[in-house]
Amino acid sequence: KEIFLKDYKLPDYYFDTVDLSFSLGEEKTIVCAKISVVPRVDGVAAPLALDGSDLKLISVKINGNELKEGDYHLDTRHLILKSPPSGNFILETVTEILPQKNTSLEGLYKSSGNFCTQCEAEGFRKITFYQDRPDIMAKYTCRIEADKSLYPVLLSNGNLIEQGDLEGGKHFALWEDPFKKPCYLFALVAGQLESRDDTFITCSGRKVDLRIWVPQQDLPKTEHAMYSLKAAMKWDEEVFGREYDLDLFNIVAVPDFNMGAMENKSLNIFNSKLVLASPETATDADYAAILGVIGHEYFHNWTGNRVTCRDWFQLSLKEGLTVFRDQEFSSDLGSRTVKRIGDVSKLRIYQFSQDAGPMAHPVRPHSYIKMDNFYTVTVYEKGAEVVRMYKTLLGSEGFRKGTDLYFERHDGQAVTCEDFFAAMRDANNYDFANFLLWYSQAGTPIVKVTSSYNAEAHTFSLKFSQTVPPTPGQPIKEPMFIPVSMGLLDSSGNDMPLSSIYHDGKLESITSGGQPVYSTVLRVTKGEEEFVFNDVAEKPIPSLLRGYSAPIRLHSDLTENDLFFLLAHDSDEFNRWEAGQILARKLMLSQVVNFQKDDKLVLDPQFVHGIKCILLDSSLDKEFIAKAITLPGEGEIMDMMEVADPDAVHAVRSFIRKQLAFELKQEFINLVKENRSSGKYEFDHDNMARRALKNTALGYLASLEDEEITELVLNEYKTATNMTDQFSALAAIAQKPGQPREDALADFYNKWQHDFLVVNKWFALQSASDIPGNVENVKKLLDHPAFDLRNPNKVYSLIGGFCASPVNFHAKDGSGYKFLGDLVVQLDKLNPQVASRMVSAFSRWKRYDDTRQNLAKAQLEMIVSANGLSENVYEIASKSLAV
Ligand code: ARG
Ligand code: ZN
Numbered sequence: 001k002e003i004f005l006k007d008y009k010l011p012d013y014y015f016d017t018v019d020l021s022f023s024l025g026e027e028k029t030i031v032c033a034k035i036s037v038v039p040r041v042d043g044v045a046a047p048l049a050l051d052g053s054d055l056k057l058i059s060v061k062i063n064g065n066e067l068k069e070g071d072y073h074l075d076t077r078h079l080i081l082k083s084p085p086s087g088n089f090i091l092e093t094v095t096e097i098l099p100q101k102n103t104s105l106e107g108l109y110k111s112s113g114n115f116c117t118q119c120e121a122e123g124f125r126k127i128t129f130y131q132d133r134p135d136i137m138a139k140y141t142c143r144i145e146a147d148k149s150l151y152p153v154l155l156s157n158g159n160l161i162e163q164g165d166l167e168g169g170k171h172f173a174l175w176e177d178p179f180k181k182p183c184y185l186f187a188l189v190a191g192q193l194e195s196r197d198d199t200f201i202t203c204s205g206r207k208v209d210l211r212i213w214v215p216q217q218d219l220p221k222t223e224h225a226m227y228s229l230k231a232a233m234k235w236d237e238e239v240f241g242r243e244y245d246l247d248l249f250n251i252v253a254v255p256d257f258n259m260g261a262m263e264n265k266s267l268n269i270f271n272s273k274l275v276l277a278s279p280e281t282a283t284d285a286d287y288a289a290i291l292g293v294i295g296h297e298y299f300h301n302w303t304g305n306r307v308t309c310r311d312w313f314q315l316s317l318k319e320g321l322t323v324f325r326d327q328e329f330s331s332d333l334g335s336r337t338v339k340r341i342g343d344v345s346k347l348r349i350y351q352f353s354q355d356a357g358p359m360a361h362p363v364r365p366h367s368y369i370k371m372d373n374f375y376t377v378t379v380y381e382k383g384a385e386v387v388r389m390y391k392t393l394l395g396s397e398g399f400r401k402g403t404d405l406y407f408e409r410h411d412g413q414a415v416t417c418e419d420f421f422a423a424m425r426d427a428n429n430y431d432f433a434n435f436l437l438w439y440s441q442a443g444t445p446i447v448k449v450t451s452s453y454n455a456e457a458h459t460f461s462l463k464f465s466q467t468v469p470p471t472p473g474q475p476i477k478e479p480m481f482i483p484v485s486m487g488l489l490d491s492s493g494n495d496m497p498l499s500s501i502y503h504d505g506k507l508e509s510i511t512s513g514g515q516p517v518y519s520t521v522l523r524v525t526k527g528e529e530e531f532v533f534n535d536v537a538e539k540p541i542p543s544l545l546r547g548y549s550a551p552i553r554l555h556s557d558l559t560e561n562d563l564f565f566l567l568a569h570d571s572d573e574f575n576r577w578e579a580g581q582i583l584a585r586k587l588m589l590s591q592v593v594n595f596q597k598d599d600k601l602v603l604d605p606q607f608v609h610g611i612k613c614i615l616l617d618s619s620l621d622k623e624f625i626a627k628a629i630t631l632p633g634e635g636e637i638m639d640m641m642e643v644a645d646p647d648a649v650h651a652v653r654s655f656i657r658k659q660l661a662f663e664l665k666q667e668f669i670n671l672v673k674e675n676r677s678s679g680k681y682e683f684d685h686d687n688m689a690r691r692a693l694k695n696t697a698l699g700y701l702a703s704l705e706d707e708e709i710t711e712l713v714l715n716e717y718k719t720a721t722n723m724t725d726q727f728s729a730l731a732a733i734a735q736k737p738g739q740p741r742e743d744a745l746a747d748f749y750n751k752w753q754h755d756f757l758v759v760n761k762w763f764a765l766q767s768a769s770d771i772p773g774n775v776e777n778v779k780k781l782l783d784h785p786a787f788d789l790r791n792p793n794k795v796y797s798l799i800g801g802f803c804a805s806p807v808n809f810h811a812k813d814g815s816g817y818k819f820l821g822d823l824v825v826q827l828d829k830l831n832p833q834v835a836s837r838m839v840s841a842f843s844r845w846k847r848y849d850d851t852r853q854n855l856a857k858a859q860l861e862m863i864v865s866a867n868g869l870s871e872n873v874y875e876i877a878s879k880s881l882a883v
Contacts, residue, residue, distance in 0.1 A: 047081060055128070058093075061091070107124070108188065122372075159247065182309075187269055273760070767800075812852065
């Protein structure tokens with residue numbers, strides 16, 4: 001059943017207080033819920049519909065009187081009380097659930113012997129009958145009763161107000177959460193866990209106890225998570241003025257979790273891979289992800305929990321904003337440019353591709369069948385870009401005024417994206433023109449810019465034109481409000497001062513308290529629009545969309561020489577990287593054409609020279625260099641082609657990599673040697689940057705057929721003292737089939753078989769490999785003793801990993817498609833959310849040639865006709881077929 005934003009109605013009843021009581025058992029769990037119900041309009045007695053799924057109803061009472069069968073209606077999705085009393089009343093239900101049998105990892109389930117919950121978006125209805133929607137905000141208590149030796153730790157939201165022993169080896173704990181919350185933020189954990197404890201003193205001097213709960217043997221791996229939490233708490237006070245509001249903050253890590261983590265009030269639950277880290281077992285990327293996600297979930301306490309969403313269509317209200325906040329947090333603790341490059345790459349690779357396919361939807365979707373399918377890169381990452389644009393337009397101070405007003409107005413409420421917009425506007429008295437279209441129009445705007453210089457008049461003109469491509473359900477689009485941050489470079493590569501702009505029949509001067517201005521933000525709001533800069537002394541080279549100020553595809557008339565110039569000189573580091581990427585994309589596309597014509601592949605010497613200059617520029621940040629010498633991904637290039645050709649793109653990318661390695665071999669070897677370190681592992685920018693550059697160089701070198709290099713790479717593997725270096729070397733060795741690859745993979749498994757997070761890396765490295773015919777290896781790994789289809793991380797590593805290799809997943813014999821099709825059907829019976837993420841790999845099937853299209857389509861058809869298919873998989877598969 002499809003649900004529409006336009007059908008939103010206020011609830012007929014609110015819930016004021018909710019008292020839950022759990023009796024956790026080995027076969028079944030009993031849940032008692034006592035809810036005080038308040039009609040929205042006094043005296044109006046409408047039926048009260050409660051959501052419920054996979055629940056066994058034991059009893060239901062109103063004001064203490066048990067209801068008989070005719071008083072309510074019960075089906076597989078609802079419990080409907082036909083005629084509740086008018087006025088306030090108390091509703092009591094008793095239900096029975098089977099957490100041990102719950103493989104969907106939604107609602108209450110068991111993970112490695114412990115009980116835990118995941119309620120967002122609509123999992124609370126698998127725990128008890130409830131109005132499972134975020135605009136129902138209530139105060140909760142939660143009593144948990146369980147066997148004391150099996151479940152010594154009993155946790156829920158808020159403060160522990162009572163605990164004690166019971167008969168028969170049982171004990172209980174009673175928790176009270178003083179803040180109103182929607183049910184998706186409810187959490188419960190029970191099990192054998194130990195905590196790393198610390199404290200944080202807030203800006204107003206309150207002491208907060210911090211606890212990170214894990215199995216005892218993992219305690220040493222929680223140091224970085226605790227560091228990250230304290231850093232996040234401090235940062236949110238300093239940058240957003242947000243203080244934590246309780247005296248206790250708990251984090252629990254569980255090995256079986258569908259997503260990354262969940263921001264349940266004061267009881268965040270995490271996928272273990274985003275908590276546990278040690279230098280020996282986690283890479284720099286893992287450390288960075290932990291910092292970002294611990295921050296993200298903590299920041300939700302204000303953006304999501306204190307101020308929540310009216311309905312699930314508003315998801316980006318909390319997720320876009322919280323992603324923006326975690327991006328800024330990571331930027332402030334590391335390198336801003338490098339963080340921005342990573343975030344923009346992610347957006348381009350995943351979100352642009354979603355925007356161009358059958359699942360394209362606006363940041364605020366108009367409809368859904370299963371909400372879980374809308375926890376997307378569009379809602380999260382494009383949503384974060386929308387928040388970033390407010391900041392670009394308003395400046396840091398204006399943006400802060402906007403968020404202050406947002407919290408002041410809406411604390412304790414469930415609100416909409418317009419409410420956030422209104423706070424930004426009202427706090428700054430700013431004219432946001434048609435900015436709201438960013439929430440309602442899907443698709444990536446395409447912006448064309450042409451420039452011209454008038455040497456006599458000393459004017460420089462930029463003409464913009466924009467279009468937004470049609471997307472499912474939205475054939476016609478309106479022009480968007482695009483903030484274009486920009487500057488002009490003179491012939492020595494310096495930023496030129498900007499004096500005034502003629503635009504829309506008006507002359508606007510650009511000044512900042514009498515100081516010269518070198519960078520400005522153009523407000524592009526129309527289909528076609530011109531900006532003319534005055535007093536431009538010489539023909540400039542424009543640096544456009546600095547810092548990637550809007551989530552668009554920009555096509556400019558910059559020449560290759562201009563781009564090489566920007567690569568070498570732009571004061572905006574992001575745009576230096578960008579210029580290099582544009583050049584690389586052009587080069588790769590031209591060679592794809594050569595490959596398809598069976599012509600010889602060639603590498604432009606000017607490109608080699610450009611890369612070499614970056615490599616040797618010791619003034620540059622090492623991590624920036626590593627990013628700047630990394631070619632755009634195969635997916636990005638395929639997205640730019642009329643018909644995606646995975647074999648051609650793979651051949652070209654491999655050729656360019658190998659050719660660069662050949663021509664810059666000595667430089668790369670030097671980089672490896674100069675950037676080794678025998679010191680202790682440190683998670684700081686300088687050390688991470690050093691390792692990134694060394695390992696990128698090593699990856700290039702490993703593409704060569706060369707004895708000396710093979711020795712070097714093997715040696716790097718053997719001498720590595722941390723996972724970052726060890727795994728990079730392993731990946732380098734594994735690029736080519738052969739005995740060294742087999743030996744290294746076997747050695748690595750032997751070393752790490754006791755650590756499932758490391759074993760997952762080992763799975764992913766093999767499954768994502770581009771070596772020919774890899775589907776057979778992946779099939780074998782499905783039977784590996786360490787693999788388990790019920791664990792999402794293992795599925796993401798092995799099956800998700802396989803789909804990340806275009807040559808193998810899109811193999812022309814259809815073997816990759818068949819593999820995935822069969823697995824999706826199997827997986828769907830266990831865990832629909834995970835199956836639905838996997839089936840998404842088919843969604844761009846129309847981008848390929850006829851042979852591939854037919855093979856992929858056959859799998860999608862097989863999937864939609866499977867018996868007992870979940871709504872999750874049905875939505876993605878059927879929408880993919882509909883285009
Ligand atoms: N709110 C969580 C986060 O972003 C994610 C929850 C995902 N839930 C889901 N059913 N997909 O931090
Ligand atoms: Zn989130």
